[in-house]
Amino acid sequence: MAIGAVALGSAVATAMLGAMLDVGDRVNRELRSMGANLIVTPKSASLPVDIGGIRYQPAAKDEFIPIASVPKVKSIFWSLNITALAPALKAQTPVNGLDVPVEGVWFGRDLRAPDGTNTQTGLRTLNSTWKVQGRWIDDRTPDDRSGECMLGAALARRLGLQAGSSLTLFGETFNVTGILSTGSEQEDRAFVRLEVLERLTGRAGQVDAIEVGALTKPEDAFARKDPAKMKPAEYERWYCTPYISSIALQIEQVLPMAVARPIRRVADNEGQVLNKVRGLMLLIALAALATAALTVWSVMATTVLERRYEIAIMAATGAGRAMIAALLGAEVAIQGALGGIIGALVGAQLSGAVSQSVFGGHGEAPALLVPVVVIVATAVALAGAAQPLRNALMLAPAVILREGI
Amino acid sequence: MFWRFVLSAVKFRRRRLLLAFSGLAVAATLATTLLSVYSDIDRKMRHEFRGYGANLIIAHGPHSQTVPLTAVDEAERLGAVAAPFLYVVGRVGEERVVVAGVDFRRAAPLTSYWHVDGARVAGRGECLAGSALATHFRVSIGQRVPLESGPCLVRGIVSTGGPEDNRLMVPFERAAAAGFQNAASMVEVRADGPGKTTGQSRVEEVRAALALAVPGADVRVLYAVAETEANVVLKLKSAVFFLALIIFSITTLCVTGNFSALVIERSKEIGLLKAIGAAESKIASLFLSESLVLALASTLTGYVLGLAIAYGIGRKIFSEAAVGVDFGVFMPVMAVTLLVAVIATLLAASRIWRIEPAMILRGE
Numbered sequence: 001m002a003i004g005a006v007a008l009g010s011a012v013a014t015a016m017l018g019a020m021l022d023v024g025d026r027v028n029r030e031l032r033s034m035g036a037n038l039i040v041t042p043k044s045a046s047l048p049v050d051i052g053g054i055r056y057q058p059a060a061k062d063e064f065i066p067i068a069s070v071p072k073v074k075s076i077f078w079s080l081n082i083t084a085l086a087p088a089l090k091a092q093t094p095v096n097g098l099d100v101p102v103e104g105v106w107f108g109r110d111l112r113a114p115d116g117t118n119t120q121t122g123l124r125t126l127n128s129t130w131k132v133q134g135r136w137i138d139d140r141t142p143d144d145r146s147g148e149c150m151l152g153a154a155l156a157r158r159l160g161l162q163a164g165s166s167l168t169l170f171g172e173t174f175n176v177t178g179i180l181s182t183g184s185e186q187e188d189r190a191f192v193r194l195e196v197l198e199r200l201t202g203r204a205g206q207v208d209a210i211e212v213g214a215l216t217k218p219e220d221a222f223a224r225k226d227p228a229k230m231k232p233a234e235y236e237r238w239y240c241t242p243y244i245s246s247i248a249l250q251i252e253q254v255l256p257m258a259v260a261r262p263i264r265r266v267a268d269n270e271g272q273v274l275n276k277v278r279g280l281m282l283l284i285a286l287a288a289l290a291t292a293a294l295t296v297w298s299v300m301a302t303t304v305l306e307r308r309y310e311i312a313i314m315a316a317t318g319a320g321r322a323m324i325a326a327l328l329g330a331e332v333a334i335q336g337a338l339g340g341i342i343g344a345l346v347g348a349q350l351s352g353a354v355s356q357s358v359f360g361g362h363g364e365a366p367a368l369l370v371p372v373v374v375i376v377a378t379a380v381a382l383a384g385a386a387q388p389l390r391n392a393l394m395l396a397p398a399v400i401l402r403e404g405i
Numbered sequence: 406m407f408w409r410f411v412l413s414a415v416k417f418r419r420r421r422l423l424l425a426f427s428g429l430a431v432a433a434t435l436a437t438t439l440l441s442v443y444s445d446i447d448r449k450m451r452h453e454f455r456g457y458g459a460n461l462i463i464a465h466g467p468h469s470q471t472v473p474l475t476a477v478d479e480a481e482r483l484g485a486v487a488a489p490f491l492y493v494v495g496r497v498g499e500e501r502v503v504v505a506g507v508d509f510r511r512a513a514p515l516t517s518y519w520h521v522d523g524a525r526v527a528g529r530g531e532c533l534a535g536s537a538l539a540t541h542f543r544v545s546i547g548q549r550v551p552l553e554s555g556p557c558l559v560r561g562i563v564s565t566g567g568p569e570d571n572r573l574m575v576p577f578e579r580a581a582a583a584g585f586q587n588a589a590s591m592v593e594v595r596a597d598g599p600g601k602t603t604g605q606s607r608v609e610e611v612r613a614a615l616a617l618a619v620p621g622a623d624v625r626v627l628y629a630v631a632e633t634e635a636n637v638v639l640k641l642k643s644a645v646f647f648l649a650l651i652i653f654s655i656t657t658l659c660v661t662g663n664f665s666a667l668v669i670e671r672s673k674e675i676g677l678l679k680a681i682g683a684a685e686s687k688i689a690s691l692f693l694s695e696s697l698v699l700a701l702a703s704t705l706t707g708y709v710l711g712l713a714i715a716y717g718i719g720r721k722i723f724s725e726a727a728v729g730v731d732f733g734v735f736m737p738v739m740a741v742t743l744l745v746a747v748i749a750t751l752l753a754a755s756r757i758w759r760i761e762p763a764m765i766l767r768g769e
Contacts, residue, residue, distance in 0.1 A: 008658055008659060012651065016648065026640075030633065030637050033632070034457075046500075046541075047537060047541045051503055127629065131628060153625075154623050158466075184629065262566050263566035263567060264566045265565060268518050273453050276723060283718045284442070284718075288652050291431050298424055354651070
């Protein structure tokens with residue numbers, strides 16, 4: 001009975017703590033489907049004059065990010081937090097007498113980072129909410145002669161094209177493999193492979209922007225301080241925290257020719273939503289933890305209360321108080337530990353099951369949680385037993401034994 | 406006689422009953438808190454997503470370069486927030502810049518993510534400068550930008566990470582004076598809340614209605630915002646649901662244990678009652694009424710405590726407008742608490758039939 005109660009309590013505690021730690025992380029990944037939260041553009045002496053992807057003033061020839069530098073973004077301190085990046089080369093060409101913005105991009109490319117890890121990245125990974133009619137271009141192997149393109153839905157409607165039609169861009173014929181619905185201004189653009197647009201525009205090895213999706217820690221008051229005014233210790237802490245601003249700075253350090261700016265609309269709100277989710281989970285977990293502790297406490301108190309006769313008999317037959325306390329204490333501790341272990345293991349499974357059924361994929365409670373819960377469960381069990389045990393030891397055995405008749 | 410028995414049981418075994426009571430009260434408190442949070446989590450989370458701004462865009466259709474301004478009125482008539490934007494190319498000295506006409510009053514709820522130094526609104530003869538533009542032309546708040554169509558006083562510096570950084574934001578009418586009659590480059594719309602017909606989101610409904618009302622235009626859902634929002638809210642909701650289920654089933658188990666102990670402890674009394682001729686069903690109903698009294702008291706306590714906690718959660722975490730509790734959870738909480746108490750007692754009460762008075766009284 002006692003072991004069972006401790007096990008139940010620990011199971012709730014583990015499941016809640018596991019879920020609490022996991023949900024924040026999962027929601028963070030979920031929010032990443034919002035698209036890029038950082039944009040990297042070349043340092044520029046002139047001001048870009050563009051509306052909806054159409055440039056009204058040509059960009060300076062020497063302002064670009066070399067494509068060879070793109071993988072460096074995955075070599076920063078927080079490279080593991082960079083979930084996706086998509087370089088883009090921008091151009092425009094007249095179709096039916098109207099200028100159409102064309103972007104050369106990676107759709108889904110295996111990127112080999114300088115540290116040797118491989119990640120799938122590109123437009124498709126970055127924007128998982130985009131809907132496609134037809135199919136995505138498969139550009140895992142570069143091919144600068146490919147005649148495939150994808151069109152934004154608004155552009156396709158305007159030109160009266162569907163997946164499977166063909167159109168002429170830069171004097172070459174392209175097959176439309178898919179129509180992209182995004183809702184944003186990307187719907188007015190045409191997308192081709194990066195290497196194809198490089199060839200067509202004669203800008204080999206150049207990109208105009210890199211969109212980056214990064215998992216970040218929500219900005220707090222500390223994150224908004226000016227890094228230039230921080231003390232060395234503060235700066236180190238700021239640098240080693242995945243704030244959007246510190247990731248932006250780290251990208252600028254590996255790409256000296258570029259500026260990295262947080263896209264506020266995505267980055268700020270992400271942090272805000274995430275804070276709320278974490279707070280909510282924390283409070284629910286606290287409520288559950290309090291209940292679990294209360295349950296273990298009360299059951300342990302009852303168990304000792306029920307054994308007052310035994311205690312009295314032991315005392316009457318000459319056992320010292322320290323002896324009895326040690327005996328019962330050891331028993332309670334064993335019950336607490338055993339219950340804690342069973343409960344923690346079951347709870348870890350439960351929290352894994354919850355996060356798996358809610359968010360899909362493999363969910364797992366952190367391994368450290370189990371020993372912590374076992375220790376806490378034992379401590380709570382001992383604390384619950386302490387008071388009634390002390391009471392029983394304080395009373396004369398005769399008083400307790402007479403009570404029972 | 407019956408109720409005297411029940412009430413004295415409560416009176417004489419206060420400590421033991423207090424334990425059972427507190428167990429059940431904790432269960433009721435958790436049920437109230439979780440149900441209240443759960444029933445309202447939609448509204449609370451959606452409120453947080455407002456910061457993302459528009460979830461619908463009205464862009465120009467194939468046969469025109471602009472959107473008629475009536476689209477704004479149509480959207481507002483549908484209960485959505487809407488603001489027109491107008492983009493023209495202007496000149497500052499020798500250089501060209503993009504000038505954005507913004508209806509600052511209407512746009513305020515949609516541009517809460519703009520980081521602005523200084524004022525968020527510009528009046529006649531005033532403007533807001535994008536951060537890149539301000540650096541490029543070396544202007545700061547209080548200085549004038551020598552725009553070709555007449556200089557404007559910079560009231561604020563805007564930084565968004567988006568195209569706004571390179572633009573000059575002026576009042577809508579000023580940009581429209583460049584030759585636009587009741588037209589905008591695009592209209593941003595935010596539609597909130599659940600759909601009127603089931604199975605469809607409000608965003609989709611407003612999109613369909615606007616597409617009908619503004620025939621020449623292209624009305625699109627911003628999938629990134631609309632879908633991520635729906636996904637996160639749904640998943641969070643089911644996470645809270647599952648966790649509530651786990652917590653609840655485990656507290657139920659504990660309460661059941663508590664109530665069984667109540668019956669087991671009184672085996673001697675039950676034996677005595679049976680020995681002097683009480684029917685088993687009579688004894689069982691005695692215990693059941695005792696549990697029901699307990700359950701009612703715990704429901705009331707738990708309801709009050711739970712609502713207080715739910716309110717605390719709302720206050721502590723969510724923004725001002727989304728605070729609030731769901732008083733309607735009383736009935737479900739009471740139903741659940743009573744059910745748990747009844748099941749726990751009945752499970753324990755099955756022993757009553759098996760008790761042999763002589764055996765129990767002898768102490769076996």
